[in-house]
Amino acid sequence: MGVPSTIFLVFFVYLSRADLPGTWELLHPNAGIASMHTAVTRYNTVILLDRTNIGPSRKLLPLNHCRHNLNDRLLKRDCYAHSVLFDLTTNEIRPLMIQTDTWCSSGQFLADGTLLQTGGDLDGNRKIRKFVPCETNDCDWEELSDVELATGRWYSTNQILPDGSVAIVGGRGESSVEFYPPKPTGVSQLPFLADMADRQMDNLYPYVHLLPDGNLFIFANNRAVLYAYDSNSIVREYPVLDGGPRNYPSAGSSVMLALEGPDYSTAVIVICGGAQYGVYLEKGTDTPAHGSCGRIVATNPNPVWEMEDMAFGRVMGDMLMLPTGDALIINGAQAGTQGFELASNPCLHPILYRPHEPDGLRFMVLNPGTVPRMYHSTANLLPDGRILLAGSNPHYFYKFDTEFPTELRLEAFSPEYLSLDRANLRPVIEGYPETINYGQGFDMVVSAELPVVGIIEVNMGNAPFATHSFSQGQRLVKLTVTSAIPEPDSEGRYRIGVTAPPNAKVAPPGFYMVFAVNQGVPSVARWVQVIS
Structure with missing residues (x-):
């Protein structure tokens, strides 16, 4: 076990914001939508995507461009954007047209740079969409009409495979894997996902990592397997990760640390944070999140979880790999769970995870932000090394007159490596x-x-x-x-x-x-x- 989080807190309480590494800046005051799905394209633009059945956003579609859906819960004729494109160079926001509901959907870039986007709720449950990034100002979403998902996917996870196809894993009520383009074998059943579904549904948005041996590391609830997708077989079962469930709605996060040469044969998985067991069912908005992290060498013949503690309990944190090989943990709350209005006490301090430091010295607390990023927020690495923060809408519809309002601002966090004294x-x-x-x-x-x-x-x-x-x-x-x-x-x-x-x-x-x-x-x- 690492150094207890209370020691970190006692130390950092004496530090002012100016003493901690990292800086914040406002990139755009109003993106028009609260992005629950975010992806950066090779043209240095950012695709921001919300769900469609939320009523009016704060960005209109171009004149005479409206969605017509008699089954929409709020707007049968919807002339508001629910996806936009943010240009990092010009700072412009351009509305995009999305036709079907992308609520809690999944995505992945294909080998040619096209964003594949799959599933969602209601009329989007089996939809496949594509966005082909462009240098011009006319690219937009395409919803495929000639192919659909074999089964509805809501809260699933996508992972590109070595042959350029994409595995689409799990989802609410779906303990299976399918592929794009579709494989002749169709849908592969994965009973492991069903076994990991308890009354909290903590098998949703499973953590999926492609290991350098070509198999998939799939983590759901508090367990993981090594999955050979070609033969639809479980190669290995990993030990249980202590600390309770980690996936949606308990909402920890996970990264695979940098793969390193010359042989690239070692893969290390880190999973951090999450809600206490049962909080989602109990609606315990003030129940403290836990700050435990598990680290495992997934390619080791006899892998075990090494446990560590962050400085803060955190639920809904986003973990992302930095270009240095360190990992950043940002966004989220210190109490509650994922879900509408089910969390409190925003966790404003990012944390740097330095994997090559000894146990007890791997976590560094960074300069806190001021904007709570709660449910339905995102974090993405930008080509200039900054971190883009978008979204946060813990309400069923857009709501601004509340403690944690729907968040339309876009921010950037600059890690210490971008400080002026290192320029x-x-x-x-x-x-x-x-x-x-x-x-x-x-x-x-x-x-x-x-x-x-x-x-x-x-x-x-x-x-x-x-x-x-x-x-x-x-x-x-x-x-x-x-x-x-x-x-x-x-x-x-x-x-x-x-x-x-x-x-x-x-x-x-x-x-x-x-x-x-x-x-x-x-x-x-x-x-x-x-x-x-």
């Missing part, structure tokens, strides 16, 4: 390939204001689909590099030899943000496509 360490990627093949060696040219000391890391992270305290498909891969060699007759420029990931099990095909990292300070990322 002269920040490298710039000046030369790079736009596409790479598996196992390929290639060069990158990087410049830095100060002379480079040691090896510059080259780390690549994909753009996941963030929703309900879990970033679906998230992964970070640390590439094998040679020392930075100064470029002849060019002050401050270095050539780095890099080797691409060895195969699609380590890095499925698709677009990745590639960062150069100098002494813990990442560059602005370049988008690179990994192809077979």
Whole structure:
């Protein structure tokens, strides 16, 4: 067990906000919608997506663009946007047209950069949608008419696979896996998910991670299995994770730590936080969340959970991998559970998880924000290294005259690596390939204001689909590099030899943000496509 959280709290109570690392900024005062699903595209735009049956949002669709749905609970003719596109360069918000209900749906980017979006509630339960990002100002949602999900998916999780297809796992009342494009074998039953469903439904939005051996680590409630999707078989059952249920609605979060060369054979899973058992049923809005974390080497022949404690109990926190290999835990509440108006005491302090530090020193409390991000909020890594915070709507409809109002503001949190006193360490990627093949060696040219000391890391992270305290498909891969060699007759420029990931099990095909990292300070990322 790690250092008790009370020790952290006693220490940090004496620190002012200015003493803690990290800074906050307002990116946009009104996105028009409260985003419960968020994804960053390779064109440095952000797709924000809410559900459709909430009545008026605060963003109108273009003139004469309205949804017509006689079954909608509030608006039979709905001329309000429930999805928007945020341009990080121009700061503009553009309304998008979504036709069917995306409430508690799932998503994942395909190998060509298209966002695949699946399921939801009501008329969206079996829908498949696509968003093809573009440089122009005319891309929008497409709802597929020639194919649907084989079964309705609500609260499911998507994971891209080595062959570029997508596994769609679980959902409310669905203990099965299906694939896009559909496989001839159809839907694969996964009784493990049914076994993990108790009266709280804590098997929803299961944590799914593609391991470097090609199997899926699937966690639901308080247990995990290693799942071979090709044969629809359970390869291994993992030990029980102490601390109660972790998935929706108990709402912990999870990441797979960075995969590291040269062989990329080790995968470590971390799961943190959650509600106390039974809180969802009891509607205990003031019941303290727990702050325990479990860490397991999922590829170990005899894996065990190593337990640690965060500085705060946290429910609905978002865990995301930073370009340095550290993980950030942000958003959420210190009491209650996931669900409409079922939480209190917002947890405003982000926490940095440093996986290579010894037990007891891995957690660092960061500078708190001021905007509560409760139920239906998201966090996404941006190419410049900041973290985009969006959403928070703990109410069934939009509601602004309450303690935790529907949140339309977009914020960014800058970790300590972006502080002004480290700016002269920040490298710039000046030369790079736009596409790479598996196992390929290639060069990158990087410049830095100060002379480079040691090896510059080259780390690549994909753009996941963030929703309900879990970033679906998230992964970070640390590439094998040679020392930075100064470029002849060019002050401050270095050539780095890099080797691409060895195969699609380590890095499925698709677009990745590639960062150069100098002494813990990442560059602005370049988008690179990994192809077979």
